[in-house]
Amino acid sequence: MDHFSSAQFLYLLKGLGWTLVLSALSFVLGSVAGFGVMLARLSRIGPVRVLAAVFIQGIQGIPLLVLLFVVYFGVGIFGIDVPPLAAAGIALMVYVSAFLGEIWRGSVESIEKTQWEAAECLGLSRWQSLLLVIIPQAIRLSLPATVGFLVQVIKSTSLASVVGFVELTRAGQIINNSLFQPFLVFALVGGFYFLLCFPLSKWSQAMERKLNVGRR
Amino acid sequence: MRYTFNFSGLAPYWEMFLDGALMTLELTLASTIFGLILGVLCAIGKRSRLPWLRTLCGIYIETVRNTPFLVQIFIFYFGLSSLGYTMPAAVAAVITMVINVGAYSAEIIRAGMDAVPPGQIEAAECLGLSRPRIYWHVVMLPAFEKVYPSITSQFVLMMLMSSVTSQISAEELTGAANNIQSITFLSLETYIVVAGLYLVLAVLLKALFSLGGLVLFRRRRVVGRAARETARATRTATLRRTAAPRQAA
Amino acid sequence: MSAVVSLRNVHKRFGSNQVLKGVSFDIPRGQVVAIIGQSGSGKSTALRCINRLEAIDEGSIQVCGHDLGGARVDLEQLRKDVGIVFQSYNLFPHLTVAHNITLALRHVRKLSRKASEERARAVLDTVGLLEKYDSYPEQLSGGQQQRVAIARSLAMEPQVMLFDEVTSALDPKLTGEVLKVIEKLAEGGMTMVLVTHEMAFARRVAHQIVFMHQGQVWETGGPEILVGPQTRELQDFIGNGL
Numbered sequence: 001m002d003h004f005s006s007a008q009f010l011y012l013l014k015g016l017g018w019t020l021v022l023s024a025l026s027f028v029l030g031s032v033a034g035f036g037v038m039l040a041r042l043s044r045i046g047p048v049r050v051l052a053a054v055f056i057q058g059i060q061g062i063p064l065l066v067l068l069f070v071v072y073f074g075v076g077i078f079g080i081d082v083p084p085l086a087a088a089g090i091a092l093m094v095y096v097s098a099f100l101g102e103i104w105r106g107s108v109e110s111i112e113k114t115q116w117e118a119a120e121c122l123g124l125s126r127w128q129s130l131l132l133v134i135i136p137q138a139i140r141l142s143l144p145a146t147v148g149f150l151v152q153v154i155k156s157t158s159l160a161s162v163v164g165f166v167e168l169t170r171a172g173q174i175i176n177n178s179l180f181q182p183f184l185v186f187a188l189v190g191g192f193y194f195l196l197c198f199p200l201s202k203w204s205q206a207m208e209r210k211l212n213v214g215r216r
Numbered sequence: 217m218r219y220t221f222n223f224s225g226l227a228p229y230w231e232m233f234l235d236g237a238l239m240t241l242e243l244t245l246a247s248t249i250f251g252l253i254l255g256v257l258c259a260i261g262k263r264s265r266l267p268w269l270r271t272l273c274g275i276y277i278e279t280v281r282n283t284p285f286l287v288q289i290f291i292f293y294f295g296l297s298s299l300g301y302t303m304p305a306a307v308a309a310v311i312t313m314v315i316n317v318g319a320y321s322a323e324i325i326r327a328g329m330d331a332v333p334p335g336q337i338e339a340a341e342c343l344g345l346s347r348p349r350i351y352w353h354v355v356m357l358p359a360f361e362k363v364y365p366s367i368t369s370q371f372v373l374m375m376l377m378s379s380v381t382s383q384i385s386a387e388e389l390t391g392a393a394n395n396i397q398s399i400t401f402l403s404l405e406t407y408i409v410v411a412g413l414y415l416v417l418a419v420l421l422k423a424l425f426s427l428g429g430l431v432l433f434r435r436r437r438v439v440g441r442a443a444r445e446t447a448r449a450t451r452t453a454t455l456r457r458t459a460a461p462r463q464a465a
Numbered sequence: 466m467s468a469v470v471s472l473r474n475v476h477k478r479f480g481s482n483q484v485l486k487g488v489s490f491d492i493p494r495g496q497v498v499a500i501i502g503q504s505g506s507g508k509s510t511a512l513r514c515i516n517r518l519e520a521i522d523e524g525s526i527q528v529c530g531h532d533l534g535g536a537r538v539d540l541e542q543l544r545k546d547v548g549i550v551f552q553s554y555n556l557f558p559h560l561t562v563a564h565n566i567t568l569a570l571r572h573v574r575k576l577s578r579k580a581s582e583e584r585a586r587a588v589l590d591t592v593g594l595l596e597k598y599d600s601y602p603e604q605l606s607g608g609q610q611q612r613v614a615i616a617r618s619l620a621m622e623p624q625v626m627l628f629d630e631v632t633s634a635l636d637p638k639l640t641g642e643v644l645k646v647i648e649k650l651a652e653g654g655m656t657m658v659l660v661t662h663e664m665a666f667a668r669r670v671a672h673q674i675v676f677m678h679q680g681q682v683w684e685t686g687g688p689e690i691l692v693g694p695q696t697r698e699l700q701d702f703i704g705n706g707l
Contacts, residue, residue, distance in 0.1 A: 062415055063377065063378075063380075063414055065379045065380055065390060066407055073403040073407060074404055077404060078219075114551065118555035119557075121518070121544055121549045121618075123541055123544035128572055155282075155283070159284075159286060161286070162383065172287075176294070182291070182295045182297075183291065183296075183299065186291045189287055190288070193284055197281075197282035198282045201278070
């Protein structure tokens with residue numbers, strides 16, 4: 001039985017590094033876009049709200065893999081040769097923005113109406129109320145779900161392998177093609193993902209428990 | 217450089233699209249049914265008094281929830297075949313999907329069961345109901361009704377996730393798209409059409425589950441109908457009252 | 466004495482439910498008016514119409530020179546002129562007591578940081594909670610939170626203060642400390658409208674009592690009407706209250 005050479009192990013670690021890069025990139029960009037999506041969804045202008053809702057429902061209703069392909073081939077038609085990292089990054093950013101936007105909107109709407117009233121009666125405008133009173137509370141409420149979604153993002157980066165981006169899963173496939181020990185290789189790959197995701201999952205659960213206890 | 221979309225070039229392949237969509241639905245149906253069963257068993261296991269059972273279920277759930285579906289498929293399909301267990305891609309796809317859905321469902325169902333107020337169980341015990349009967353009527357059924365929306369959302373998500381099984385050549389919708397675009401070279405159009413088809417499937421599935429919810433859970437039907445009738449009655453009563461002459465202050 | 470708040474024939478409907486059916490009363494400057502009545506009599510709704518939390522369907526409301534039935538109401542100025550304290554205090558949980566008070570001072574009254582902090586300390590001292598300056602709402606008792614809510618509203622230097630059943634959610638022991646603060650404000654000459662169930666308090670502090678019943682002003686007068694009611698409904702109400 002062939003054993004893992006140290007070079008192959010390092011190759012896996014390199015893939016892990018790229019997984020982290022793609023995860024961070026998509027999550028950060030997706031968060032910024034998601035904030036915008038949330039504001040649009042809460043807007044008082046009807047068409048803006050509807051557009052945001054359509055966007056969210058559309059993205060949430062298609063598989064990430066198909067979205068990846070659409071972005072990959074879609075960007076290609078502009079003639080620019082886009083590296084797989086960029087295509088995957090854009091697709092994931094769109095994906096993340098739809099989900100985070102919806103999560104955050106849910107949190108904002110779950111803040112009691114009385115907080116809005118109190119802010120309004122002090123003379124704060126709708127924007128001031130939203131930014132100074134409602135959103136700070138909503139962020140705290142949404143933290144468990146947001147961190148939970150980060151776990152989803154990390155797992156989703158594995159799909160970038162399909163468009164050729166060499167992250168952890170692709171690195172595993174490449175190594176397996178010379179080693180022919182899929183069980184060992186992919187169990188190891190799975191193990192790496194587990195090490196990344198498990199602590200975050202636990203953190204999210206801990207935060208959720210604390211929040212439920214803190215509420216009187 | 218302007219790009220001209222050519223959707224009509226895909227028209228001759230409508231049967232392949234349809235076959236792929238049907239396969240997606242079949243995969244989803246099978247994994248929903250078995251995944252639900254597995255989820256219920258695991259939820260019960262996680263709440264058991266036996267510590268080893270709790271730990272086992274816990275390990276299963278956490279492992280599945282913290283690793284990517286694609287990797288799970290690879291482990292199952294390629295891993296098992298390297299150990300001598302070969303199977304058709306569709307079977308491997310369903311088994312992996314069942315394992316995946318089972319873990320997520322277990323968590324959801326367990327939370328629903330935990331949310332049952334202990335006071336209700338006490339009341340049932342004081343009425344002399346047997347343990348299995350209490351478990352079913354006071355714990356399981358209310359838990360099902362409560363978590364029905366979350367669980368059915370999970371199933372719709374699984375349907376979308378089935379697209380990943382295209383990577384082991386299960387002949388579902390994304391697999392069909394891959395084939396079609398390699399023949400026609402109309403890659404962008406193919407995947408846009410497939411995205412639309414998934415959207416339609418998702419909407420259909422959600423609607424089906426919604427209807428199913430009304431059929432299964434009589435309470436929602438009864439309470440909903442009663443609320444609508446009360447609203448109607450108050451409207452007619454108020455109209456009658458305001459039409460009557462006002463009394464002197 | 467000029468009327469700071471004036472309601473004339475106010476009607477208000479929620480869906481098919483007519484809650485206010487022609488309500489009229491005046492609130493002269495520097496006076497305390499207590500609105501009493503059963504649940505569902507429309508007293509909270511009438512109060513909430515005064516600061517435009519609810520819009521009226523018919524009639525007119527004049528508040529500090531604002532015409533609330535008019536086409537455009539200067540809400541920003543109205544909210545500076547009229548302060549309100551809610552039954553459930555509605556403090557901002559993510560901010561300290563100090564920031565709860567200075568938030569609107571800085572962003573609405575546009576005071577400097579130093580000026581707003583000074584004012585916050587002053588009003589907290591008025592309600593007797595200066596030592597809680599840096600505490601968070603969740604660290605305070607219900608009565609203390611309600612006093613902070615009063616301070617928050619008072620800091621904006623309104624011309625009129627509205628109190629919507631501010632002691633109904635409090636234990637009897639904590640109610641007293643809040644009522645003391647309200648009485649202090651009344652002695653200072655603040656124009657106040659109180660929706661309350663505290664009959665004894667109303668009798669002692671209010672200059673005018675408005676008894677509402679089924680969406681109308683059923684009886685009104687000085688505190689003496691609580692001892693000698695003219696209408697049967699008020700008789701019933703007070704009888705039940707004891």
